[in-house]
Amino acid sequence: MSTYPQPQSNPNETLNSAPRSHRRKVAKQSAAALALVLLGVGVGVGGDYLFAHNSMVTGTSAVAQSNSPEANKKATQSQPSDDAQPYNRIAEIVQQVGPAVVRIDSSRTVNNPNADLFNEPFFRNFFGSQMPQMPDKEVQKGTGSGFIINDNGTILTNAHVVDGAEQVTVTLKDGRTFEGKVMGKDPVTDVAVVKIAANNLPTLKIGDSNSLQPGEMAIAIGNPMGLDNTVTEGIISATGRTAGQVGVPDKRVDFIQTDAAINPGNSGGPLLNQRGEVIGINTAIIQGAQGLGFAIPIDTARRISDQLIASGKVEHPFLGIQMVTLTPEVKQEINSNPNSGLSVYEDKGVLVVRVVPDSPADKAGLRAGDVIEQVNGQPVEDADALQEAVENSGVGKNLELGLKRNGQEMNLAVKAGAYPTAQAETN
Template structure:
């Protein structure tokens, strides 16, 4: 799993935020409408206003800060012990897809036909390849990785640390959380032990194992830098994840690999970095990855609850910006709560009567201050769950009940 990296084959095109305009902040959505978003086998590069089309071969080696010193009471060999125990369960995932492109229409001009005649091909095909990482979660060959590592792949191959190679079948993938499950036909495989990502605290040890830039079984160490980083904060507003931030080095090819604690338990799945920065890597909490993978293994797909709104947390500064912008189309008379910027037609929110300009102040009786509060509540109630909203609309309080719907499988405009 390459952390926000793209493999030598393909780049990712994550949506970037524009901090200079309030509308850029509205991208962390309850609806999160996205295209497939990820590249075939690269890592996911969450960046600010930068394209992710660079090749892995063009990546420059840069200085990485040294890992923090061991505490006095720590076993100096604890990283070695973790690697020896968990390393055999970390795999390399190679994927490829055939891309067909039609020749430009200009080549059908009679001028070119005089030179090439009927030999001029109408289509060209090329094979795109990429490499990521994954980890084995059961002895019968189920493997967790990032969705972008296998997205669009015609073929997937899994290589174990002992050199064995197996064709892989993608049981399912979920683009909203960037989690996928790959299955190989094998038995008695080494597996990882899963930890508790809900209990993480900044400053705890973090160990990453993966295959960055084709360098198999690479180990890096660092600490948990922060938890609960929203997808909007890291520049990937089309995702529904509260990320773990770590300074353990993550590079292209690490995507899908495990982030471990000092006991060797998996606490996250490495998935992204911020381009041009050092020590800013991000992992999907293992609790999220488990929840998604369980659905993928049992049904091949994932249901996400959604309301169908674009929203942004209000601040006094944002209120002033919106009200002073004649093109905003909105007027806000409070700076507390979550502003509804847009309501999708025929969405659960639209059917319940929610309007652009409404400010959500309480949800199921709990005060909300940012879009992530609302999104988390929607995920928690699930598809079909009921939500009671207390709104501020045109200077008065309004109460609405909304039943969460199922996130559409196709993008809605």
């Protein structure tokens, strides 16, 4: 099974929907020891079972005693038996929703990285006629999870589960197998929609991820390490974790954090609440840590999936700037670096580090060294807030930027463009 890791990123540095190859580090990495892993094969949740025990009356009995044999018989029957099984809400949820969780197997053909190695003169001279034959191509396979949201075979999963897949196979809990067609995928939010030719399928009920509170119970069902229909349980650890905090500034998601026991194979599977409703898509972990799992909120996933189902693609607005959140420490580091090419006068705001040529920001006259302090009259204190404002603006909409250039206040109007999808998928 393969995983699809993301490179380590500086949470304080982000490229506003511009190609990641244009990014360079400006501030020190605040999370250098943590590397986010997007598991093309996994996310899960671990914990212990929650039981609702029957009430037991101790001390003086609340049941009136009687000398009547019939009354005593009824009183005895009303008491809980030692053999009674405790009510298990998790087991009930699993029985209800389990059939709607699927396994997704994908395969793709890639260049064999060892093929060119054996074509080197050294190896040819060494092996001679015994030179091993290495194929130019090899097939990579991965396994993930997904869940059915429509009885006609519409399935939600992660984009990285089916990224580059030439063949997608969907296996239901009852053992039936179908060829899956990728209706669309959005690498910016890591959401994908797969369709199978089937009807009258079990489905999951969509919940409300906007109302989640830390401490609520969370249940995950998926296929970690090839162990189909594995159930794990934990809690919601936090909500609204920005892409910058998590370490993937190129993504546009405010993640749900869970104390998940993460395993390859759960990626793309559902995160459920105590009512058995989907609240998120399990997506990523922090490598080398325990209990740090992340899920895409279902409200975000549903918004993206609706667009993918309708048109097969999603348009994300972008400006085309590389930016960093200003702090006194970042200011000092930039000003003391003779190679930065920038002079910073402000202690807070969002510093434009680079403007992508021919981007909306470039056409509007935005320059490296500008410090953005407001968007449409609302203050922005960090890069994540600016990214969110751009995402909410819509493609083709004007954004009024209040900024300072060389310490002087000025305003610029920038029309948001459409994020180049091809670049996103390459990144």
